[in-house]
Amino acid sequence: MAHPFLVKDIAFQASLSTATVDRVLNGRPGVRRQTEMRVRAAIAELEKQQTGAETTGSKLAIDILMEAPERFTAAVRDAFEAEVATYLPTIFRCRFHFHEVMRPAELALLIDRIRLRGTDGMVVKAPDVADVGAAIRRAVEAGIPVVTLVTDLPNTGRIAYAGADNRAAGETAAYLIGECAASQRAKVLVTLSSSRFRGEEEREIGFRRVMRDRFPDVGIREISEGHGTDIATGSLVSSVLVQDPDINAVYSIGGGNRAVLAAFEAAGRDIRIYVAHDLDADNRALLRDRRITFVLHHDLRTDARCAFRAIMSRGAIGGRALVSSPSAVEIITPYNMPTAG
Template structure:
């Protein structure tokens, strides 16, 4: 496997040990196919970064760390890579560290490794728990600013939040579903990937407030800890549907929408209203097919722009740029923006 990079750099990019990377590079036995693909992907990413650096101008290397389903991380990667071109001649070199499920201790370990290795900044989507706040403080003390992405850590030392007003998004979802019910009773299945994410909690709070105040005839059943993956979310949804025959609508905060729809179909249950978040590939297809009614969307490129500007401002006499929340759009099959 030809390359010009240090084994330690490939290992860091791939999230593997140097010994494992060495085995892959030298074709030794006992290496899983998935591991080999991770090493190849890491080398390809490093080659891309090297090309960007060669383009000239000021280079700012940042690390983007996210616990999120792959369908969303793919969308985030595309947004950041597209926005990089708008900051030329400054070149943002983005190192991506994504996983669908990470324990807080694993995120802390990764953040500490990044701090020791060195970086200009960290963009972070992570649970709002004390140990991660502490890791953010260590980064700040080391002179490495942190920008939170789509879900905030308001009690941490982060310098900015890049994302939407999640509480307003939840209130919007309640309005869309409540008006669809038109005063009739019903029950909404609210799905969270995990209760540890502040952004999802804010969406749920906004949703519950509006339902309670404006649509008291509508009940709420919550499921959580499916981590946005189809397998786990589908099991939780099926159990909830089986336990309550009045559930006839969905507010999907955390994803796994194909699995939720499959659970309703398997139970032979109609869905009166379905509101989801994020215009990823899955939701585009489901919206186009009429499987879901609305997608609450905000421009991830705007979030990337906010993150880049915050990092650049921090580099100028330590100033922090004021940030604005991304606008939330209601997307239907008839106003879906083109994929980027």
């Protein structure tokens, strides 16, 4: 596996030990296929970073940490890499640390390692749990600007939040579903990736408030902890469909929409209305094929722009947080879908 990088740098990027990386690089036995793939992905990421670092101009190296499904992190990567070019001659070198599922203690350790190694800023999509919050506060106390992405952590000292108004997004979903389903017998399946994310909780709060106030006859059933991954989400949906024969609508807060649809199809169940979040590649295809009804979308490039501007405004560190407006939530149908990229 040819590469020009130090083993310790690959290990850091892959969140593995140097001994494990050394075993992979030298083809020694006893290495899982998944581990080998992580090392290859880390080398590929370092190659991208090196290419960006060779550009002339003022450079800011920032670390973007996310616990999210690959379909969403791919969209985030595209948005940040596209937005970088608009800040020339300032060069943002983005180092991506993406994991579909990560234990809070592991994420906190990664934040600490980045703090100790050094960075010009962190952009974090993380669960609202004690270990992660404490790690972010340590980074802030060390003078590192931290921006939360998509889901907020307001009690950590972060300098800005880049993302949509999640409560308004949940209220919008309730309006769409309620207006469609209220005149008929309906029950909505609300799917969260995990209750640990404040942004998802805010979407659910907004959704339930409007449904309670305006559409009290529409039932709600909730599932959580599928982490937006297809296998876990599909299994949860299949189980709840067996238990509840009345579910005929979906508000997908946490993703995994192909798996949700597959579970309904396997059960021979129809969906009257399906509202999802984020216009990633999967959701574009599902919306185009009329398998989901609406996508609530906000522009990730706007979020990237907010993050870059906040990190460049380093004077906010040690003072009050920057004032930033949430990204606008758009209702996307097959007829007003923005072009990819």
